[in-house]
Amino acid sequence: MKNNILKLLLTMTATVGLSTAAHADLLYTFDTGSSGSDGGGFNGGTYAWSSTYQAVQHTGQSGGWNLGGSGPKFEFGWPSQVTMAGYANDPNSRVSFDLFVNASSFTVGGWADGDWYQLHFAGNSDGSAGWTQDAPAGANPVDTNYHPATPDGNWHFDFALSQMGWQPGDSWFQLFTGSNSDGAKPVQFYVDNINVYSVPEPGAITLAGLGAAALLVFRRRKI
Numbered sequence: 552m553k554n555n556i557l558k559l560l561l562t563m564t565a566t567v568g569l570s571t572a573a574h575a576d577l578l579y580t581f582d583t584g585s586s587g588s589d590g591g592g593f594n595g596g597t598y599a600w601s602s603t604y605q606a607v608q609h610t611g612q613s614g615g616w617n618l619g620g621s622g623p624k625f626e627f628g629w630p631s632q633v634t635m636a637g638y639a640n641d642p643n644s645r646v647s648f649d650l651f652v653n654a655s656s657f658t659v660g661g662w663a664d665g666d667w668y669q670l671h672f673a674g675n676s677d678g679s680a681g682w683t684q685d686a687p688a689g690a691n692p693v694d695t696n697y698h699p700a701t702p703d704g705n706w707h708f709d710f711a712l713s714q715m716g717w718q719p720g721d722s723w724f725q726l727f728t729g730s731n732s733d734g735a736k737p738v739q740f741y742v743d744n745i746n747v748y749s750v751p752e753p754g755a756i757t758l759a760g761l762g763a764a765a766l767l768v769f770r771r772r773k774i
Contacts, residue, residue, distance in 0.1 A: 577631055577638075577747040581607050587745070589631040595624030596727075598742075606651075606743035609730065612659055614737045618671045618684070618729025623742055625726040632723050634747075639676075639712055640719045641749050647709040648672075648745045650693065650728065652702050652738065660736040662702050668732035669694050670706070670740055674715030675725040683716025712747075 579587030585600040585607045586592030597611045611621040627635045638644035650670050654662065670693035673684040685692055693706055717724055726745065730738040 579745040590628040591631045594626045597621040598623035606741040614732040614734040622729025627724040635724045643750045644712045649743045651705040656739045668738045673727040676721040678718045678721040680716035686710045686714035
């Protein structure tokens, strides 16, 4: 009887640790179109899905500043808004995404050494933070003013939800992407792999590990 109670307690310890550490991520990979699962998708700005790169491409035909205007806007729609609201209440929540540029990003005007472009992004919500550009605040995430010989580049960004301006109590969420460049050289950059997730507390992982280890010792002794 005592052994059964002990085994039950150890199982509960491992289960609590695992349940605390486990989270269902919101992951949007654009392999088949510009809309993702769980109701999220692009629904604003100038964009199209690229089957060649399996990503969403900005398709603006003029350069200059376009964040919030023609830059692609990703909307966390229903039911992902409910999940996002839960993430916003979790201080360990993060959002990551990929932006990349290659030669096909400059189909208008081509590309030449000495040209320049910038990539930018912003979070938006119904909370007091509102529109938050380039997390952390004031940062310019991509700036190629050093005149690269080729425009190729891949950037992976990863920030706390709070850095994007998404706060506890918010109920709807948007992610804007955009660029700035010579007016004759629009940057038709690509967006992919938008992921919202939570980093588990170290204590939860430890709790799960201790419970599992104790169960293993218990089984070995019993054998």
